[in-house]
Amino acid sequence: MSGRLKLAACFSIYFLACAGIASAQQQVIGGAPEALNMKLVGTSDLQARSAYQPTIHHQGDRWIAYIGHHGGSDEIPAPVNLQTGKAEPNGTSIVDVTDPSQPRYLRHLPGQEGKYEAGGAQMVRICDGKALPKGDRNAVYMLRTFGGAAHEIWNVADPANPVLVTRIAGLKDTHKNWWECDTGIAFLVSGAPDWRTRRMTQVYDLSDPAHPQKIRDFGLPGQEPGSTGAVPTELHGPISTGPSGNRVYFGYGTNKGGILQIVDREKLLDGPREPTPDNLRIPEIARLTMSAFNGAHTVFPMPGMPIAEFAKDKDGQTRDIVMIVNEAILNECNEPRQMVWFADVTVEKAPMMISNYTVPEASGSFCSRGGRFGAHSSNESMAPVFYKKMAFIAFFNAGVRALDIGDPYHPVEVGYFIPAITAATDKRCVKIDGQDRCKVAIQTNNVETDERGYIYIVDRANTGLHILELTGPARAVAGIQ
Amino acid sequence: MRRWPVIAFAIVALSALSGAAAYQHAAPRQHEGNGAWQEIAWPFPRDGWPAGKAFRCGVAACGGEVELYVRPKMGFCNCDRGVTDDDEVDRVVDLDLMSEHFAPLAPGQMVRLADMPGRIRAYDLKMPNGSPHTAIGVAVSRRCDLLVALAHGRAHAREMQRAALAFLATSEMTRWMTAAMEGR
Numbered sequence: 172m173s174g175r176l177k178l179a180a181c182f183s184i185y186f187l188a189c190a191g192i193a194s195a196q197q198q199v200i201g202g203a204p205e206a207l208n209m210k211l212v213g214t215s216d217l218q219a220r221s222a223y224q225p226t227i228h229h230q231g232d233r234w235i236a237y238i239g240h241h242g243g244s245d246e247i248p249a250p251v252n253l254q255t256g257k258a259e260p261n262g263t264s265i266v267d268v269t270d271p272s273q274p275r276y277l278r279h280l281p282g283q284e285g286k287y288e289a290g291g292a293q294m295v296r297i298c299d300g301k302a303l304p305k306g307d308r309n310a311v312y313m314l315r316t317f318g319g320a321a322h323e324i325w326n327v328a329d330p331a332n333p334v335l336v337t338r339i340a341g342l343k344d345t346h347k348n349w350w351e352c353d354t355g356i357a358f359l360v361s362g363a364p365d366w367r368t369r370r371m372t373q374v375y376d377l378s379d380p381a382h383p384q385k386i387r388d389f390g391l392p393g394q395e396p397g398s399t400g401a402v403p404t405e406l407h408g409p410i411s412t413g414p415s416g417n418r419v420y421f422g423y424g425t426n427k428g429g430i431l432q433i434v435d436r437e438k439l440l441d442g443p444r445e446p447t448p449d450n451l452r453i454p455e456i457a458r459l460t461m462s463a464f465n466g467a468h469t470v471f472p473m474p475g476m477p478i479a480e481f482a483k484d485k486d487g488q489t490r491d492i493v494m495i496v497n498e499a500i501l502n503e504c505n506e507p508r509q510m511v512w513f514a515d516v517t518v519e520k521a522p523m524m525i526s527n528y529t530v531p532e533a534s535g536s537f538c539s540r541g542g543r544f545g546a547h548s549s550n551e552s553m554a555p556v557f558y559k560k561m562a563f564i565a566f567f568n569a570g571v572r573a574l575d576i577g578d579p580y581h582p583v584e585v586g587y588f589i590p591a592i593t594a595a596t597d598k599r600c601v602k603i604d605g606q607d608r609c610k611v612a613i614q615t616n617n618v619e620t621d622e623r624g625y626i627y628i629v630d631r632a633n634t635g636l637h638i639l640e641l642t643g644p645a646r647a648v649a650g651i652q
Numbered sequence: 653m654r655r656w657p658v659i660a661f662a663i664v665a666l667s668a669l670s671g672a673a674a675y676q677h678a679a680p681r682q683h684e685g686n687g688a689w690q691e692i693a694w695p696f697p698r699d700g701w702p703a704g705k706a707f708r709c710g711v712a713a714c715g716g717e718v719e720l721y722v723r724p725k726m727g728f729c730n731c732d733r734g735v736t737d738d739d740e741v742d743r744v745v746d747l748d749l750m751s752e753h754f755a756p757l758a759p760g761q762m763v764r765l766a767d768m769p770g771r772i773r774a775y776d777l778k779m780p781n782g783s784p785h786t787a788i789g790v791a792v793s794r795r796c797d798l799l800v801a802l803a804h805g806r807a808h809a810r811e812m813q814r815a816a817l818a819f820l821a822t823s824e825m826t827r828w829m830t831a832a833m834e835g836r
Contacts, residue, residue: 288734301711367739369730399755401748402739425698426727463700500727602834 179372180410196536198592198612202326205535208645209573210584212431212625215274215636218250220261222629222636224347227268227552227621230311235330236274237297237313238264238629238636241413242290244597250362252279254450260284261291263315264636265330270624271638277331283318288316294345294360295545297327298380305355305379308357312336312380314357316345322359324380329628336380344369347408347469349419354378356386356440358409358419363388365396372421374439386440390450391423391432404428407468407498409464410551411436413442416474424466426509427543429457431470433519459522460515461495464507468498469548472560491517492525492579499545499567502599503610505536509545511580527538529580530569535589541610542599542632543567561585561608563626566595566610571628573641576646587615588639590630597632624651676760678744679812684754688713689819691721696749701725705828707819709805714815715832721746722820722830724799731796742773745789746802757809758795765820766829768792768799774809788813799829 175304202212221241240261241251249258254276261281267275282292283522295318300306313325313333321340325333344362351357355378362369371390375383388395391403404424411419417437423430438454461467474491481488493516497509510529516522529546530537537544550563557563562574570589572581590613598609616631627641642651688710694703704723711717728744735741736816738760748755760773770792777785787804803816 287730287731289730367742371739377679399753401752402743402755463698505726602836604836605834 174520196540197483198492198540200592200596202591204591205570205589206238206587207604208641208643209571209588209626209639210642211588211590211637212640213231213268213270213272213274213638215263215264215266215594216593217253217266217629218279218637219633219635220249220264220279221291221597221631221633222364222616223291223631224295224617225619225627225636226295226297227619227625227627228297228311228623229331234271235277236268236621236627236636237266237295237296237315237327238266238290239315240264241291241293242283242287242318243630244286244633249284254279262468263295263313265290265638267330268625268627269636272472272630274636274638278333280325280333283320283586285318289480292316292318292323292599294347296348296350298350298355299599300328300380302352302378303355303378306309310336312598314348314350314377316348318345319362320344322348322361324383324403325376325574337383337547338395339373339375339383341467342605345347346370346406348611349409350377350410351413354414356378356411358411360406360408366390366394367396367398367402368394368405370407372406377551387444389439389454390451391430392451392573395446395448395451396449404430406464406527407466410470410472410474416472418472418474418586420470420472420493422467422470422495424461425467425468426500426506426640428463428468429497430463431461431467431493431494431495431514431522433457433459433516433522446580457520457522459516459517459524461512465509465512466494466499468546468549469494469496471496471549471551471562473579476559478580479578480580487517489517490499490515490579491519493522494549494562494576494579496549496564498547499543502542503601504532504544505601509547511546511549511562511574511582512650513576514584527584528574528584530566530572530584530587533577533610535569537569539603541612542614544569547615550620550626551616552620552622554620556624557620557621557649561645563618563620565615565618567614567616567631570613570615571626571639573626573645577648585648586641587630588637589603590615590628590634593634596630596634599632624649656674667680673701688815689698692719695719696721700750702730704832709815709819714807717807718803718805718807718812718815720801720803720816720819721749722795722801722825724829725808726797726835729793729796729798734793735791735798738771738773741771741789744791744798745773745800747775747777747787747789750785750787750802750804751777756771757786763790763792763817765790765792765799765801766826766833768794769834770799772813774813777804786812788816790816794833797833798807799833
């Protein structure tokens with residue numbers, strides 16, 4: 172063989188090998204899930220609706236999953252509900268997961284018409300009537316968004332037959348709310364029509380869900396009506412530690428210009444309500460301004476974490492930690508990496524990033540698999556089974572990642588699960604030379620856990636709900652027998 | 653004999669690199685159809701979005717010295733509604749790169765750039781040194797992506813808007829904006 176022929180052969184082998192490696196990372200229908208220390212317990216296809224926020228509620232002797240959906244797609248704006256035979260705009264799926272190996276789809280409650288982010292009913296929170304100060308003791312209340320137009324409260328005591336209780340409408344957008352079940356105070360992510368931002372906070376007293384009482388509007392100075400100049404990053408969602416912790420952590424931004432705002436809850440509720448710049452500043456304790464490359468989709472507080480390494484120190488043995496999760500927005504890595512950050516907020520006036528976590532791209536060639544790669548959200552349950560021990564991160568085409576966060580200065584991945592795609596999994600496209608080039612990959616959007624230790628992940632690309640449990644060493648990290 | 657592929661590869665690689673470098677450092681270019689606008693280096697430090705293109709126009713053609721900045725912002729728009737109100741324009745058109753302090757002069761108007769719909773609005777801008785400027789902000793969208801343009805200077809708002817829109821409507825700029833929105 173001549174030298175030139177050898178060279179050509181070498182190049183051919185190289186390119187074929189590269190193509191082989193690339194295709195090996197591409198998911199195929201019927202392929203096995205990819206997993207480490209996590210295993211599949213059960214699934215529900217959620218009628219092939221694009222899923223956002225799951226909330227799992229222990230309701231009597233049953234466990235019910237409430238799952239918010241985005242609007243429909245260009246191809247299928249309103250999927251058919253097989254229970255009714257009718258095409259219905261995506262809304263809320265209600266699934267009995269008492270036996271997690273056999274989830275029973277109970278009801279689809281339609282949401283607002285509209286496609287993708289514009290429609291559906293993406294967010295859902297649940298409070299028992301007996302927990303709320305003025306609730307009907309026999310009721311179970313579901314607070315959900317109705318597209319960008321309204322917040323709704325339904326009585327889901329019979330989860331297969333929800334009954335509308337009330338509606339807070341007239342908004343230009345909504346997003347990830349927080350509802351304190353013991354006080355009824357709700358921090359509703361809304362777009363008040365006269366505010367200069369798409370999403371800000373409306374604080375409501377929903378202790379009597381049938382009669383919502385508005386407390387005040389809140390946001391960053393510059394977002395309020397009548398202001399001029401630069402408009403700060405819009406809100407994504409708050410999480411409150413309630414009256415005992417007296418803090419509300421607000422996350423602003425998704426994939427850009429993130430801000431963690433630490434707010435005195437009491438001053439927020441009892442302070443002057445007129446949305447002037449000065450009044451908006453009063454409850455703020457501090458802010459952590461992030462890089463313009465990253466947003467603050469989820470800000471999950473974990474106060475009072477004992478740090479083993481600091482155990483013999485005379486001060487600072489325990490730390491107040493906030494886990495900040497960015498949201499990847501663009502397909503196939505067309506943006507800076509969105510990941511997970513841990514902030515030490517013990518000294519509240521000077522919060523400081525102490526560590527971070529991302530999935531190594533090379534571990535699955537995730538930038539070329541299709542769809543989004545990067546973080547989106549974490550579990551938000553504070554049930555003891557995982558709280559301050561483990562965190563679960565939805566990472567789009569890298570599935571869900573299980574982190575050991577016992578030492579938040581050094582988070583360690585201890586498991587993962589990437590579901591297999593199905594015939595229902597929708598494509599995700601990027602423009603190449605002006606043409607769409609589409610791939611099909613899992614898009615794990617959100618994750619939640621229940622008190623039993625099950626992990627629920629849902630897919631933005633219509634692949635449904637997967638219920639998981641930990642195995643092996645990951646189970647030991649959580650201390651589950 | 654055996655070294656020829658290495659030499660050939662090196663020549664090709666060096667050619668490509670020098671071509672790319674020449675493109676990156678090319679002298680400011682006069683633009684087709686409107687010689688008044690001269691391309692300048694992107695004058696801002698890195699922020700959340702990649703840099704775009706920047707241009708300067710002189711007193712004679714624009715009624716005052718005017719600078720224009722254009723860049724795509726991928727994944728920053730309401731995918732279905734697009735740029736539907738003036739608040740959205742205030743938020744996205746890069747006014748904050750110039751100054752935190754600006755106030756709109758009037759309600760905005762609908763506009764199309766490179767076949768993308770959106771809105772245009774004029775502003776009073778207080779520069780960090782205290783000097784007053786006028787600015788014209790344009791935000792147009794396609795699907796979930798934005799393209800924003802900001803002109804500012806001491807020219808009258810109407811004259812600045814006319815000059816900026818005429819330049820942005822040239823075929824060369826239209827081609828660039830279209831390509832930029834497609835990630836090319």
